[in-house]
Amino acid sequence: NAGVTQTPKFRILKIGQSMTLQCTQDMNHNYMYWYRQDPGMGLKLIYYSVGAGITDKGEVPNGYNVSRSTTEDFPLRLELAAPSQTSVYFCASRNGPYSNQPQHFGDGTRLSIL
Amino acid sequence: GDSVTQMEGPVTLSEEAFLTINCTYTATGYPSLFWYVQYPGEGLQLLLKATKADDKGSNKGFEATYRKETTSFHLEKGSVQVSDSAVYFCALRGTNAGKSTFGDGTTLTVKP
Numbered sequence: 001n002a003g004v005t006q007t008p009k010f011r012i013l014k015i016g017q018s019m020t021l022q023c024t025q026d027m028n029h030n031y032m033y034w035y036r037q038d039p040g041m042g043l044k045l046i047y048y049s050v051g052a053g054i055t056d057k058g059e060v061p062n063g064y065n066v067s068r069s070t071t072e073d074f075p076l077r078l079e080l081a082a083p084s085q086t087s088v089y090f091c092a093s094r095n096g097p098y099s100n101q102p103q104h105f106g107d108g109t110r111l112s113i114l
Numbered sequence: 115g116d117s118v119t120q121m122e123g124p125v126t127l128s129e130e131a132f133l134t135i136n137c138t139y140t141a142t143g144y145p146s147l148f149w150y151v152q153y154p155g156e157g158l159q160l161l162l163k164a165t166k167a168d169d170k171g172s173n174k175g176f177e178a179t180y181r182k183e184t185t186s187f188h189l190e191k192g193s194v195q196v197s198d199s200a201v202y203f204c205a206l207r208g209t210n211a212g213k214s215t216f217g218d219g220t221t222l223t224v225k226p
Binding site for chain 2: 004031033035041042043045048050056058090096097099100102103104105106107108
């Protein structure tokens with residue numbers, strides 16, 4: 001089982017560049033999430049989606065955009081990269097709507113902005 | 115709103131020592147509670163969960179009991195191994211909530 005797959009695993013961007021972090025899951029989960037994890041810190045929710053065509057902001061959405069055109073894919077877009085966006089980004093999914101279902105995480109994308 | 119408070123780390127133990135990582139929460143209703151583990155360079159993995167009061171979640175020698183009276187979900191293991199070195203996250207999800215709330219994580223290092 002592939003589970004949640006994130007690409008790329010590593011990326012270096014210059015300030016002002018844009019990029020899309022890809023996330024796909026093969027478990028037919030309707031809920032998907034994007035988090036960032038700064039060094040030595042916990043997870044901060046950027047955006048989430050409860051199903052195709054539906055997205056909502058988390059704690060730290062500024063500077064990011066998402067779309068959810070299919071159940072499987074939930075890409076995260078950085079439009080104008082800034083050094084403050086240097087972080088590890090995790091995508092997760094879960095089977096909803098029941099609250100007792102755990103999240104399944106990808107291995108992360110390590111992003112540096114110089 | 116919902117919140118999770120974890121024991122501050124880092125925690126350093128010798129192999130075969132007893133482990134407790136404290137987790138308390140604030141939430142309305144009856145949330146589901148989770149412990150996740152993150153090994154170096156990897157994403158989070160579910161370690162165990164409990165979905166109602168007095169439930170005990172267990173996995174790989176780790177245990178945690180859902181205590182509603184003290185709003186706690188402390189993680190314990192009787193004898194830790196070097197391979198248990200990781201970051202441990204406590205999390206909750208409220209009833210009908212799309213989002214989870216995570217603690218800040220506790221780094222555990224086990225020395226031989």
